[in-house]
Amino acid sequence: DAGRCHQNLRALAERARQLNSYLWIDMEQTAYVDATLEIVRRLQAEFGNVGVCLQAYLHRTMDDLVALRPLGVGVRLVKGAYSEPPALAFPRKADVDENFFQIAVAMLAPQGRPAAFRAVFGTHDALLIARIRAHCKTIGLADSALEVHMLYGIQRAEQLRLVQAGVRVCVLIAYGAFWFPWYMRRLAERPANVGFVIRSMFAR
Numbered sequence: 001d002a003g004r005c006h007q008n009l010r011a012l013a014e015r016a017r018q019l020n021s022y023l024w025i026d027m028e029q030t031a032y033v034d035a036t037l038e039i040v041r042r043l044q045a046e047f048g049n050v051g052v053c054l055q056a057y058l059h060r061t062m063d064d065l066v067a068l069r070p071l072g073v074g075v076r077l078v079k080g081a082y083s084e085p086p087a088l089a090f091p092r093k094a095d096v097d098e099n100f101f102q103i104a105v106a107m108l109a110p111q112g113r114p115a116a117f118r119a120v121f122g123t124h125d126a127l128l129i130a131r132i133r134a135h136c137k138t139i140g141l142a143d144s145a146l147e148v149h150m151l152y153g154i155q156r157a158e159q160l161r162l163v164q165a166g167v168r169v170c171v172l173i174a175y176g177a178f179w180f181p182w183y184m185r186r187l188a189e190r191p192a193n194v195g196f197v198i199r200s201m202f203a204r
Contacts, residue, residue, distance in 0.1 A: 013047040027053040029082045044073045055080030056100035057089045072116030081185045122149040143167045
């Protein structure tokens with residue numbers, strides 16, 4: 001129910017504004033992208049503190065970024081984990097990684113970037129993060145201008161290393177009745193993450 005969804009998210013956006021905080025809205029399968037982005041645009045116009053997750057494996061994502069960026073809607077870029085047909089999504093990991101980087105470049109471009117726009121990279125891929133950091137240096141951005149989101153329990157050493165370098169790192173914690181399927185979908189974005197979780201469990 002789109003109306004009820006908007007009503008619930010509106011309450012969260014209002015509360016986030018009262019707390020001087022930020023509301024991030026996650027993304028699901030392709031069938032929900034347009035409806036999700038419409039709600040995001042409405043909430044951003046009213047509250048100005050809303051960001052949305054975009055998935056680099058979808059062909060459409062660069063166009064979505066171009067439409068959202070001037071509105072000041074924050075974007076957390078992830079790789080994406082759902083099974084989609086090749087007409088809608090890149091089937092090869094190498095193509096997803098390259099599209100992620102190209103979208104990251106567009107997100108960080110200073111031209112036409114509104115002050116309210118928040119660029120976030122949700123990935124545990126250390127090589128991809130390093131490539132984005134190298135790009136930042138070429139355009140005169142310090143590490144402190146970067147924001148990376150990772151899951152709790154995965155790549156803690158990398159999280160600490162990035163923080164020490166000046167990168168803003170946020171750790172995502174899943175909770176609520178549907179925390180497990182959400183967490184499994186995030187792990188599916190990069191199967192190597194399962195190994196990181198197992199090693200973290202035995203390291204404690």
